[in-house]
């Protein structure tokens with residue numbers, strides 16, 4: 001299956017697909033770790049135009065299977081991996097792993113020595129498996145709800 005996953009750069013026309021993946025991943029996957037009220041508060045895209053602007057404001061990648069977008073991730077200039085979401089019907093197939101490999105390639109290419117992310121309870125075990133460590137636990141507010149997550153980081157040594 002891993003070989004049938006294609007990772008390609010994000011295109012502006014991917015905006016709607018990323019919104020669907022984002023909302024469904026939270027509602028159908030992260031819902032095992034957060035309450036219904038927390039999920040309702042988190043799973044909102046109130047302004048699709050603003051969402052689209054954010055997606056093209058930094059390097060981002062789409063994972064495709066059979067021509068269908070099934071996951072996405074990105075990397076801001078300060079080393080933040082802001083998004084890591086995989087479509088509920090394509091979980092456990094290596095999609096997030098392939099996306100992270102691409103993000104890490106880009107970080108190394110840019111000479112970054114550290115990547116960090118704000119990891120949900122759901123994604124924390126994935127990042128731990130990939131060598132990230134919890135820097136701190138925090139509580140963030142989303143539309144009146146308080147959600148726990150973890151700031152996680154991974155360091156990269158500069159190559160020769």
Ligand SMILES: CC(C)(COP(=O)(O)OP(=O)(O)OC[C@H]1O[C@@H](n2cnc3c(N)ncnc32)[C@H](O)[C@@H]1OP(=O)(O)O)[C@@H](O)C(=O)NCCC(=O)NCCS
Nearest residue numbers: 025029085086091092093094095096097120122123125126
């Ligand atoms: C967490 C998530 C991104 C993982 O995506 P995925 O494509 O299913 O993950 P992969 O198949 O690439 O897994 C890669 C590795 O992580 C491990 N892993 C993934 N999720 C895991 C979990 N919940 N617990 C333990 N290990 C996990 C896999 O076993 C695999 O290990 P391997 O490389 O040794 O085989 C996905 O479940 C998701 O979209 N969750 C909901 C959205 C979310 O909370 N995103 C984060 C927002 S901050």
